[in-house]
Each structure stands twice: as C-alpha cells, then as structure tokens.
Amino acid sequence: MMNRFSLASKLSAGFLLIVSATAVLAPWVAPYSYETQDTLKTLAFPSFEHWMGTDRLGRDLLSRMIYGARVSLFIGVFTTLFALLIGTIYGAISGYVGGRTDNLMMRLVDVVFALPDLLMIILITVLMGRGVAGVFIALTLVSWVTVARLVRGEVLRIKEFPYVQAARALGASPTRILVREIFPNILSILVVTMSFRVPVAILAESTLSFIGLGIAPPFSSWGSLANDGWTAIKFYPHLILFPSSAIFLTILSFNFLGDGLREVLDPRTSESTA
Amino acid sequence: MLGIPVLVTVATLTFLIMHVVPGGPFDTEKILPPEIIANIEAKYHLDKPLPLQYLLYMKQLLQGDLGPSYKYLGRDVSDIIRDTFPVSFMLGLCAVAIVLGLGIPAGMVAAYWKNSLLDRSILLLAAMGISVPSFVLAAMSVWIFSHHWHLLPPALWEGPRHMILPAFALGAGFAGYVARLTRTTVLDILASDYIRTARAKGLTEPVIMFKHVLKNSIYPIVSVMGPLAAGLVTGSFVIEYIFSIPGMGRFFITAVTNRDYPLIMGVTLVYAVLIVIANMIVDMVYGWLDPRVNFD
Numbered sequence: 001m002m003n004r005f006s007l008a009s010k011l012s013a014g015f016l017l018i019v020s021a022t023a024v025l026a027p028w029v030a031p032y033s034y035e036t037q038d039t040l041k042t043l044a045f046p047s048f049e050h051w052m053g054t055d056r057l058g059r060d061l062l063s064r065m066i067y068g069a070r071v072s073l074f075i076g077v078f079t080t081l082f083a084l085l086i087g088t089i090y091g092a093i094s095g096y097v098g099g100r101t102d103n104l105m106m107r108l109v110d111v112v113f114a115l116p117d118l119l120m121i122i123l124i125t126v127l128m129g130r131g132v133a134g135v136f137i138a139l140t141l142v143s144w145v146t147v148a149r150l151v152r153g154e155v156l157r158i159k160e161f162p163y164v165q166a167a168r169a170l171g172a173s174p175t176r177i178l179v180r181e182i183f184p185n186i187l188s189i190l191v192v193t194m195s196f197r198v199p200v201a202i203l204a205e206s207t208l209s210f211i212g213l214g215i216a217p218p219f220s221s222w223g224s225l226a227n228d229g230w231t232a233i234k235f236y237p238h239l240i241l242f243p244s245s246a247i248f249l250t251i252l253s254f255n256f257l258g259d260g261l262r263e264v265l266d267p268r269t270s271e272s273t274a
Numbered sequence: 275m276l277g278i279p280v281l282v283t284v285a286t287l288t289f290l291i292m293h294v295v296p297g298g299p300f301d302t303e304k305i306l307p308p309e310i311i312a313n314i315e316a317k318y319h320l321d322k323p324l325p326l327q328y329l330l331y332m333k334q335l336l337q338g339d340l341g342p343s344y345k346y347l348g349r350d351v352s353d354i355i356r357d358t359f360p361v362s363f364m365l366g367l368c369a370v371a372i373v374l375g376l377g378i379p380a381g382m383v384a385a386y387w388k389n390s391l392l393d394r395s396i397l398l399l400a401a402m403g404i405s406v407p408s409f410v411l412a413a414m415s416v417w418i419f420s421h422h423w424h425l426l427p428p429a430l431w432e433g434p435r436h437m438i439l440p441a442f443a444l445g446a447g448f449a450g451y452v453a454r455l456t457r458t459t460v461l462d463i464l465a466s467d468y469i470r471t472a473r474a475k476g477l478t479e480p481v482i483m484f485k486h487v488l489k490n491s492i493y494p495i496v497s498v499m500g501p502l503a504a505g506l507v508t509g510s511f512v513i514e515y516i517f518s519i520p521g522m523g524r525f526f527i528t529a530v531t532n533r534d535y536p537l538i539m540g541v542t543l544v545y546a547v548l549i550v551i552a553n554m555i556v557d558m559v560y561g562w563l564d565p566r567v568n569f570d
Contacts, residue, residue, distance in 0.1 A: 107279075111279055111280055111283050114280045114549070114550075114553075115280065115283070115284060115287075115546070116504050116507060116508050116545055116546065116549055117504075117508060118508035118509075118511075119507075119508055119542060119545055119546075120287075122526075122530060123287070123288060123291045123538075123542070124291065126291065126530055127291045127294060199405065203407050206407060206409075207407055207408075207409060207512055210407075210409045210512070211409075211511070211512055211515050211527055212527075212531075213527065213530060213531075226409070226410070226413070229413075230413060230516070233413060233416065233417055233421065234417075234421045237417050237421075240413050240417075241414075241417075244407075244410040244413060244414065247407055247410060248402075248405060248406050248407070248410055251405040251406075251407070252401065252402060252405035252406075255401060255404060255405050256401070
C-alpha cells in the first residue's frame with residue numbers, strides 16, 4: 001500500500017505532519033511567546049537568537065509563525081470538515097430521495113455555486129465580524145456546495161447497484177442504506193476531496209487576512225503575518241518571505257498529497273485528470 | 275438560465291448583509307447632534323423600515339441607478355464604477371492573455387514530449403503555479419523585479435510596464451491549471467485514431483499539432499473559461515490592493531472597511547453580472563464550436 005504513493009506525496013505528508021505537530025505543540029515548541037517584545041532588536045534579520053528575525057515590535061517571527069500555523073491550519077482543516085459534513089448529508093439526501101426534491105435542492109446548490117466565492121466570503125465576514133469565527137463560518141458556507149454536488153452524483157450512481165437494491169429489498173431503512181451501504185463507498189472520494197479542499201480554505205483565509213479583512217489581532221495567521229511583512233518588503237523582505245513560503249509549501253503539499261491519495265484511492269477519476 | 279436568480283440572490287444577500295451588520299456608515303469619532311443624523315438618514319432612506327428600503331433599492335437598481343456613495347460625497351456609485359471598471363477590465367484581459375499564452379503552449383509541449391525532462395519541469399511548474407497564492411507571487415515578483423533588479427514599477431497603473439507584474443501575478447496560477455488541462459487533452463488526442471491516420475498519410479508533425487491537435491483541444495479549455503473569469507474577478511481585488519491599482523477591487527476593499535453600502539452592493543453586482551455574462555459567452559462559444567451541444 002505505502003509503495004503506491006509517489007515520493008512527492010510522501011514528502012508532502014511528512015512536511016504536513018511536522019507543521020501540524022509544531023502547530024499543536026506551539027507553547028512547548030515556540031522559542032518565545034507570540035507577544036514577547038525584544039525592544040532592543042526590532043526588525044532584526046534572521047540570527048541564531050531569532051531564527052526568522054523579528055518584526056517591527058521586536059517579536060520573534062518564528063514563534064509568531066508557529067502560533068500562526070495554529071490559526072491557518074485550524075481554519076483550513078475544520079472548515080473543510082464542516083463543509084464535508086454539511087455537503088455529504090445534503091448531497092446524500094438529495095441524491096437518494098431524487099425526483100423533485102433533488103431538483104429543488106440542487107437549484108440552491110447551483111445558485112450558491114455560481115456566487116463568486118471570495119466576494120461572498122468577504123461579505124459574510126463583514127456580517128460576522130472579523131476574526132476566527134467570521135472567517136470560519138464564511139468559508140464553510142461557500143464551500144459545502146462542491147461537496148454536495150460530488151456526493152449527490154456518487155449516491156445517484158451507487159444507489160442503483162444490485163447490493164443496494166438488495167438491501168432495500170431486505171427492508172433496510174434509507175438511513176441505514178445511506179450510512180451502512182453507500183457511505184463506505186464514497187469515503188475514499190471524500191478523503192481525496194478533503195485533501196484538495198483544505199488548501200483552498202487555507203488560500204482563502206490567507207488571502208482575506210492579507211488584504212486586512214480576515215483574522216484580526218490579537219490573533220494572527222500566516223496571511224496576516226504576510227500582510228505585516230508586505231509594508232516592509234523593500235528593506236526587510238524576510239518578514240514576508242517566511243510566512244509566504246509557509247503558505248505556499250503547505251498548499252503545495254496538500255495538493256501533492258491529494259494527487260497521491262487520488263491515484264491510490266480513486267484510480268477511476270485520476271486517469272482522466274492526471 | 276441561471277443568470278437571473280443568481281443576480282437577484284446576490285442583490286438580496288448583499289442588501290441584507292449590509293444592513294444587518296453592526297455599525298452604520300455615519301459612525302464617526304465626533305458625536306453628531308441627533309437632528310443631523312436624522313437628516314442624513316432621511317436623505318438616504320435609512321430611517322425607513324428594512325423591507326421598504328429593499329424595495330426602493332431594487333426599484334432604483336432596475337432603472338440602472340446604483341445610488342450615491344456614502345463616503346465619496348457628491349459621487350454616484352455608477353460614476354465610480356464607470357471610472358474604475360476599465361482599469362479592472364484591462365487587468366483582467368492582460369491576465370487572460372497570460373493564462374492562455376502560457377498555459378496552452380506549455381501544455382502542448384509537455385504532452386508532445388511526454389515524460390521528458392521538459393514535461394516534468396512543466397508539470398512541476400504548473401503544480402507550483404496552482405499552489406502559490408496570487409499575493410505571494412505578487413509580493414515575490416515585486417521584491418525581485420522592482421526592489422532588487424529595478425526592472426519594473428512596483429505599483430500604480432500608468433502604462434504597459436505597470437501591467438506586467440500584476441497581470442502575471444493574477445494569471446500565473448490559472449495558467450498552471452490550463453497547462454495541466456491542455457496536457458491531458460492533448461495526450462488523449464494524440465492517442466486517437468485520426469491522429470494515427472494523419473501520421474500514416476505522412477502529414478508533418480507541425481501540421482498535426484497545430485491543425486489537428488490544437489483545434490480539438492480547445493473545447494475543454496473553453497469550458498473552464500467560466501470559472502476562470504470568476505477566479506480572475508475575485509483575484510483581481512487582491513492584486514489591485516497589492517499594486518495600488520485604481521480599479522474596482524481596491525474601491526471594494528475600501529468600501530467594505532468604510533461600510534459604504536451602495537458602493538459595496540454596486541461593485542458586488544457588477545462582479546456578479548460580469549461572471550454571469552462570461553458564463554453565457556462561454557456557453558455560446560461552446561455551442562458554436564461544437565454543434566452537438568444543445569441548450570434547452
């Protein structure tokens with residue numbers, strides 16, 4: 001099983017594991033707290049003391065990156081999980097019930113799908129207020145529709161299989177059929193989808209925070225750290241270089257991991273899109 | 275036809291969101307006398323009940339009137355959009371040129387020399403392009419090309435030289451998608467019978483690639499142009515923010531922080547209309563290219 005994964009996806013998984021572990025263990029791993037100011041060393045370049053340098057208030061960038069990873073990854077992973085949950089339930093019901101209900105439910109999905117994502121996210125964060133909660137809800141609200149469409153299609157396909165028909169003939173309830181017979185068959189697709197949706201969420205969050213409409217202080221994510229660094233890019237490029245690279249490498253790793261997972265778990269679709 | 279419900283939903287959603295949010299457009303540091311606030315609110319119908327405000331707004335909208343801006347006094351939202359739209363549109367066009375100009379040739383080259391070093395490099399570049407956020411690409415290219423090598427201007431919008439970096443930062447990611455898509459399509463086509471026939475009857479490779487392969491690989495690319503337009507639209511306000519380009523996107527961000535309701539709604543609607551139109555054009559072009567496609 002392991003040998004079927006490409007080198008790129010193995011490396012990516014390793015990288016993501018390290019980043020997540022660092023994020024979870026932040027208080028024990030980070031060399032400083034995220035708000036400790038070294039006022040004698042503001043805007044310092046990377047050194048042994050501060051591996052990634054310090055920002056304009058003398059705060060250690062590495063520590064802020066580690067705490068920022070918590071926010072970025074938390075939002076990326078958990079909005080995706082929520083979107084998967086909502087989308088799976090919605091899509092499964094729509095696909096299984098079929099007929100007019102399906103038609104109606106899918107019209108809603110079509111409309112939400114057609115709305116420009118980032119635009120809607122910005123409007124919803126305005127409504128919910130800047131901060132983790134606002135970004136979280138906004139991201140979930142726009143991203144469940146992709147999952148709903150996918151799951152509906154799969155359910156439509158699988159529900160006609162003989163073994164599902166057999167379960168129905170034996171008198172199994174729709175819930176039981178969906179949970180026990182159909183769900184295990186779409187699990188692998190959901191795993192693949194997750195690894196492709198997490199980077200989309202991370203990208204959206206970091207973009208929002210970068211333009212100053214996302215995570216608000218005292219919290220900071222990689223996106224807001226990059227925004228801090230942007231204003232000083234001419235003379236202190238390291239302040240934006242490190243957060244930017246973290247975002248880029250994380251998204252890249254998730255995409256490679258997704259490719260690898262798809263090849264192993266879902267060879268049917270990987271042939272047409274590889 | 276999905277366009278109309280989408281537009282109505284966008285208009286209604288933006289209206290509701292803008293009016294539910296705490297904090298009004300006239301909250302200032304200075305405490306104004308209640309009479310003045312009442313006057314201002316009466317002028318902009320903010321004292322009326324919400325459903326009535328909604329009807330008034332929709333009525334104006336149907337007449338093509340987006341209302342006055344709350345912050346840029348004396349200017350209508352339509353005026354602001356008229357001034358900023360061409361800038362954003364130009365940026366979008368340049369980005370499309372980058373997407374297609376880089377993506378299609380790269381994909382064709384990669385497919386033709388499949389599994390070569392060139393192919394692998396293009397695939398890696400495409401994967402990187404897809405993964406890099408546009409603001410990261412923008413920041414890095416500004417740092418390298420503007421601050422380090424002093425080759426291109428880091429901001430503003432004053433001529434062709436100012437367009438290169440923003441258009442590249444906006445388009446590069448999508449170019450990665452198009453390159454991958456083109457590669458997959460071209461690989462499929464190269465394995466098909468009619469290409470074998472073309473080779474068998476002795477056509478030269480360039481004729482095969484450009485006349486037979488390129489023509490048939492256009493369909494999937496056309497079909498992603500709709501989502502591409504949407505992506506470029508939402509990508510543009512990040513890029514406009516970074517490069518201080520006086521387009522709609524930058525006004526949108528300022529409008530959001532200022533709670534300038536009419537301006538937010540106006541810009542949102544223009545974006546939505548743009549995306550709807552782009553999708554319509556894509557559908558039409560698709561039907562025209564491939565007569566088998568029919569729309570009910």
